[in-house]
Amino acid sequence: MVKNIATARNDFPILNQQINGEPLTYLDNAATTQKPQVVIDALTHYYETDNANIHRGVYTLAERATEAYEGVRQQVANFINAQTDEVIFTRGTTTSLNWVALGFARQLLQPNDEIIITVMEHHSNLVPWQQVALQTGAKLRYIEIDEHGELDLTQYGELLNPKTKFVAFTHVSNVLGTINPVKQMTKMAHDVGAYVVIDGAQAVGHFSVDMTDLDCDFYAFSGHKVYGPTGIGVLYGKRELLAEMNPVEFGGEMINLVERQTTDFKPAPAKFEAGTMPIAQAIGLGAALDYLTSLGWSAIEEHEQSLVTAAYQQLNKIDGLTIYGPAAGPTRSALITFNLNGVHPHDVATVLDTQGVAVRAGHHCAQPLMQTLGVSATTRASFGLYNNLADVERLIAALVETKEFFQV
Amino acid sequence: MNLGNLSDLYRQLILDHAQHPHHHGELASADQTVTLNNPTCGDVIKLQVELKDNQVADLAFSGDGCSISQASASMMTDLVKGQSLPEVQHEIATFLEMLMGNNDADEDVDALGDAAVLATVVKFPARIKCATLAWKALEQAIGEANNHE
Numbered sequence: 001m002v003k004n005i006a007t008a009r010n011d012f013p014i015l016n017q018q019i020n021g022e023p024l025t026y027l028d029n030a031a032t033t034q035k036p037q038v039v040i041d042a043l044t045h046y047y048e049t050d051n052a053n054i055h056r057g058v059y060t061l062a063e064r065a066t067e068a069y070e071g072v073r074q075q076v077a078n079f080i081n082a083q084t085d086e087v088i089f090t091r092g093t094t095t096s097l098n099w100v101a102l103g104f105a106r107q108l109l110q111p112n113d114e115i116i117i118t119v120m121e122h123h124s125n126l127v128p129w130q131q132v133a134l135q136t137g138a139k140l141r142y143i144e145i146d147e148h149g150e151l152d153l154t155q156y157g158e159l160l161n162p163k164t165k166f167v168a169f170t171h172v173s174n175v176l177g178t179i180n181p182v183k184q185m186t187k188m189a190h191d192v193g194a195y196v197v198i199d200g201a202q203a204v205g206h207f208s209v210d211m212t213d214l215d216c217d218f219y220a221f222s223g224h225k226v227y228g229p230t231g232i233g234v235l236y237g238k239r240e241l242l243a244e245m246n247p248v249e250f251g252g253e254m255i256n257l258v259e260r261q262t263t264d265f266k267p268a269p270a271k272f273e274a275g276t277m278p279i280a281q282a283i284g285l286g287a288a289l290d291y292l293t294s295l296g297w298s299a300i301e302e303h304e305q306s307l308v309t310a311a312y313q314q315l316n317k318i319d320g321l322t323i324y325g326p327a328a329g330p331t332r333s334a335l336i337t338f339n340l341n342g343v344h345p346h347d348v349a350t351v352l353d354t355q356g357v358a359v360r361a362g363h364h365c366a367q368p369l370m371q372t373l374g375v376s377a378t379t380r381a382s383f384g385l386y387n388n389l390a391d392v393e394r395l396i397a398a399l400v401e402t403k404e405f406f407q408v
Numbered sequence: 409m410n411l412g413n414l415s416d417l418y419r420q421l422i423l424d425h426a427q428h429p430h431h432h433g434e435l436a437s438a439d440q441t442v443t444l445n446n447p448t449c450g451d452v453i454k455l456q457v458e459l460k461d462n463q464v465a466d467l468a469f470s471g472d473g474c475s476i477s478q479a480s481a482s483m484m485t486d487l488v489k490g491q492s493l494p495e496v497q498h499e500i501a502t503f504l505e506m507l508m509g510n511n512d513a514d515e516d517v518d519a520l521g522d523a524a525v526l527a528t529v530v531k532f533p534a535r536i537k538c539a540t541l542a543w544k545a546l547e548q549a550i551g552e553a554n555n556h557e
Contacts, residue, residue: 344474354414363450376450376472
């Protein structure tokens with residue numbers, strides 16, 4: 001069934017409430033998205049009718065749960081244009097990226113090999129690489145940003161060399177909103193024989209991603225940022241690389257045969273999914289992907305672009321307000337990070353909250369980027385498919401109030 | 409517009425301290441320096457303390473933070489400068505209890521001077537760590553000095 005984006009807001013029960021006497025204006029979608037009724041219903045339905053542990057049981061209920069869980073793997077594969085056995089379920093983007101760094105990169109890296117990441121990475125695509133570099137003696141190098149908050153591809157080209165073994169970057173910056181040219185960057189890395197790992201946490205859910213087209217080696221995203229439950233995420237890896245990659249966690253269900261001294265693992269994806277996986281959450285993720293598909297990418301993209309364009313134009317008119325990252329347009333995703341001169345972001349967020357407007361203030365788990373920008377914290381408004389122009393108006397009005405309150 | 413609560417949090421006294429913090433800067437005579445950060449938001453405070461004759465002879469703070477953290481640091485420095493260490497330690501404990509919403513310390517709260525107004529921060533749980541950062545830095549500075557004796 002095709003759904004209409006204009007009425008999508010009604011599908012999210014949480015949005016229908018007041019906060020501090022004002023309508024909830026939820027603008028922290030880059031941190032987590034709200035859940036449509038169909039996702040909540042899928043979780044309830046699973047627990048009310050299908051709950052059993054997967055893969056092990058021979059009884060009907062267990063078969064039903066297994067079928068539902070594996071069905072979502074197939075659905076994710078279709079959603080990102082990959083093969084079913086290239087989709088691993090994880091706890092979220094952070095786990096996905098850690099597994100690549102610890103289970104794949106660590107065994108390949110030699111002293112003086114080089115890992116390239118970008119200065120705009122979230123800590124989840126930064127700290128694992130830093131740790132792997134420390135453990136293997138590899139060097140960690142950074143792609144810098146230009147004055148528009150876009151990656152300096154010339155400098156990236158200069159960093160690449162035959163010692164480069166891994167290049168890891170975010171698809172969309174969670175602070176600058178920059179949509180990176182990931183296909184081009186992947187090609188450049190492959191030209192020197194490096195593996196490419198992409199953090200898709202801020203991309204999936206806003207526009208379509210295609211693993212076959214991108215040709216990256218690994219790609220990670222989270223369920224809870226695509227209108228699905230927390231506790232479920234995805235790691236995509238090319239089939240031949242997943243065959244080489246080691247599991248980071250060991251235990252039940254991921255084995256073929258365990259003897260006293262040795263264990264033979266199952267092939268991917270099972271070898272990575274030790275223990276009881278978040279089954280209900282996977283099924284909830286399936287419902288979320290169905291929901292996105294029913295709205296259609298072009299409607300979601302067009303709607304979010306119209307919001308971010310309106311927000312950018314109006315924020316730009318506020319005296320003493322600095323916006324970070326590219327101008328509204330093809331390289332900016334659905335979020336805007338800014339600072340109000342003379343008011344700390346925490347104070348901004350507190351005043352906004354009294355007016356029902358939920359934004360994020362702080363370093364956004366991107367401290368090296370904050371250091372590069374020369375700020376300790378920023379305020380971020382991030383949009384989702386259910387936001388509307390009234391939300392933008394409320395944000396702007398609340399910021400004007402904030403300025404008046406602090407007399408700046 | 410619901411600014412009632414807000415005026416509670418941002419009383420004029422707090423805004424005054426935040427905009428014109430006392431004892432802000434570097435302290436050349438410092439014998440203890442503690443740098444603390446609030447990992448949830450990245451705010452940093454550097455607190456420098458000169459301890460003499462079992463007293464806080466002088467102190468100064470610098471760093472980057474929101475109005476609550478800056479005001480709290482400013483009020484704290486006003487309060488403890490020239491006081492004895494046992495007195496200061498008791499006030500730190502009272503302040504931290506107050507910010508945990510613990511009423512047992514009520515009768516001591518008046519002794520906190522301007523800092524007593526920060527009791528309203530309890531109503532804004534996300535901001536409690538902003539208010540306590542400077543006090544934890546002072547607690548640590550005194551603790552480290554004691555360890556070295």
